[in-house]
Amino acid sequence: xxxxxxxxxxxxxxxxxxxxxxxxxxxxxxxxxxxxxxxxxxxxxxxxxxxxxxxxxxxxxxxxxxxxxxxxxxxxxxxxxxxxxxxxxxxxxxxxxxxxxxxxxxxxxxxxxxxxxxxxxxxxxxxxxxxxxxxxxxxxxxxxxxxxxxxxxxxxxxxxxxxxxxxxxxxxxxxxxxxxxxxxxxxxxxxxxxxxxxxxxxxxxx
Amino acid sequence: xxxxxxxxxxxxxxxxxxxxxxxxxxxxxxxxxxxxxxxxxxxxxxxxxxxxxxxxxxxxxxxxxxxxxxxxxxxxxxxxxxxxxxxxxxxxxxxxxxxxxxxxxxxxxxxxxxxxxxxxxxxxxxxxxxxxxxxxxxxxx
Numbered sequence: 001x002x003x004x005x006x007x008x009x010x011x012x013x014x015x016x017x018x019x020x021x022x023x024x025x026x027x028x029x030x031x032x033x034x035x036x037x038x039x040x041x042x043x044x045x046x047x048x049x050x051x052x053x054x055x056x057x058x059x060x061x062x063x064x065x066x067x068x069x070x071x072x073x074x075x076x077x078x079x080x081x082x083x084x085x086x087x088x089x090x091x092x093x094x095x096x097x098x099x100x101x102x103x104x105x106x107x108x109x110x111x112x113x114x115x116x117x118x119x120x121x122x123x124x125x126x127x128x129x130x131x132x133x134x135x136x137x138x139x140x141x142x143x144x145x146x147x148x149x150x151x152x153x154x155x156x157x158x159x160x161x162x163x164x165x166x167x168x169x170x171x172x173x174x175x176x177x178x179x180x181x182x183x184x185x186x187x188x189x190x191x192x193x194x195x196x197x198x199x200x201x202x203x204x205x206x
Numbered sequence: 207x208x209x210x211x212x213x214x215x216x217x218x219x220x221x222x223x224x225x226x227x228x229x230x231x232x233x234x235x236x237x238x239x240x241x242x243x244x245x246x247x248x249x250x251x252x253x254x255x256x257x258x259x260x261x262x263x264x265x266x267x268x269x270x271x272x273x274x275x276x277x278x279x280x281x282x283x284x285x286x287x288x289x290x291x292x293x294x295x296x297x298x299x300x301x302x303x304x305x306x307x308x309x310x311x312x313x314x315x316x317x318x319x320x321x322x323x324x325x326x327x328x329x330x331x332x333x334x335x336x337x338x339x340x341x342x343x344x345x346x347x
Contacts, residue, residue, distance in 0.1 A: 099321060102325065102328075103324065103325065103328045104328075106325055106328035106329050106332060107328045107329075107331060107332040107335070108332065109332065110328070110329045110330075110332035110333050110336065111332040111333065111335050111336025111339065112336065113333075113336070114299070114332075114333045114336040114337050114340075115336050115337075115339070115340045115344065117299075118337070118340060124345060127288075127291075129271060130287065130291070131284055132276050132277070133270060133271070133275070133276065133277050134277045134279050134283055134284050134287060135276075135277055135278075135279055135280070135281055135283070135284055136276030136277050136278055136279075137276075137281075140345075141341065141345060141346075142284065143341065143342070144281055144282075144284045144285050144288070145284040145285070145287065145288035145291075146288060146337075146341040147285075147288070147338070147341070147342075148285045148286065148288035148289035148292060149288035149289065149291050149292035149295075149337070149341075150292060150334055150337035150338045150341065151289065151292060151334060152288065152289040152290065152291065152292020152293040152294075152295075152296060153292040153293075153295055153296040153299070153333050153334055153337050154292075154296060154330045154331065154333060154334040155289075155292070155293050155296060156292060156293035156294060156295065156296020156297040156298070156299070156300065157296040157297065157299060157300040157329070157330045157333065158296075158330060159243075159246065159293065159296075159297060160239070160242055160296070160297045160300035160301060160304075161300055161304075161326060172245065175238075175242065175304055176304065176309060176310075176322075176326070179304060179307065179309070179310050180309075180310040180313070180322075182310075183307070183310040183311065183314070
């Protein structure tokens with residue numbers, strides 16, 4: 001009788017503190033009839049205080065757990081060989097005051113940054129020149145040009161990030177979302193290597 | 207002797223222009239503003255024309271800007287020109303923020319993942335307000 005069990009680990013799961021992680025939580029399973037009952041209920045890991053917020057479980061550990069309950073199963077792994085368990089420690093709620101302070105920081109900071117940028121590149125002289133080239137009028141403060149310019153500045157940023165206060169031009173993810181995804185991906189990669197004690201071993205005892 | 211000097215000056219000018227042009231295109235490529243506009247508007251087939259728009263823009267800016275000929279266009283033309291300039295600089299600023307990767311790290315550090323858009327809006331509105339402040343008040347003082 002075929003004893004092959006197909007396992008595909010999930011990339012990242014979130015569990016409550018103190019819970020027991022079962023095989024069905026951590027992987028998708030395809031198994032022959034008589035194993036279908038036991039396999040999903042095999043405990044893989046018990047979340048303790050020491051685990052803090054992330055635990056990495058790898059295939060070797062899972063196989064040895066399965067061996068306990070179903071010694072004859074032939075395990076065939078599909079996809080990633082490690083899974084990240086994220087312990088849902090109660091997220092600290094960002095107090096509104098804190099948020100307002102950060103908002104003001106970003107607001108004033110970017111206002112200062114744009115003024116610095118304009119001074120740096122000699123924006124006023126350039127705008128005067130463009131204004132003169134278009135209309136033939138010399139004006140130190142070509143507001144007809146500068147006010148639309150200032151509004152356009154905001155529009156350009158919004159277009160780039162593809163966010164009109166959450167409304168989208170199209171379905172594609174914005175560069176920012178992609179950037180955040182990449183960043184998360186890098187962090188996951190780091191966690192997989194560094195939280196898993198089996199990945200890095202030192203055999204030199206000096 | 208003068209002709210040699212002038213030829214040398216012309217040669218220097220050509221070399222300088224070549225390097226500055228390369229630098230400009232490289233900068234624009236790194237920031238990825240053109241691909242972004244193409245992606246938003248789904249007009250990838252016109253990408254060559256967009257390249258030419260950039261090249262012609264640089265060339266006419268250089269020629270036209272070096273001379274001192276005033277235009278004869280009516281005043282209201284300046285407003286849309288300003289708007290387009292602003293959008294371009296805005297995209298430049300946004301792309302720069304993105305290239306240096308501050309926002310993902312910043313939002314993660316302070317646990318502001320969910321309020322990302324309002325943080326973004328702080329930056330956008332800050333830029334607009336800063337720019338308006340500069341042109342309407344700052345330059346007079």
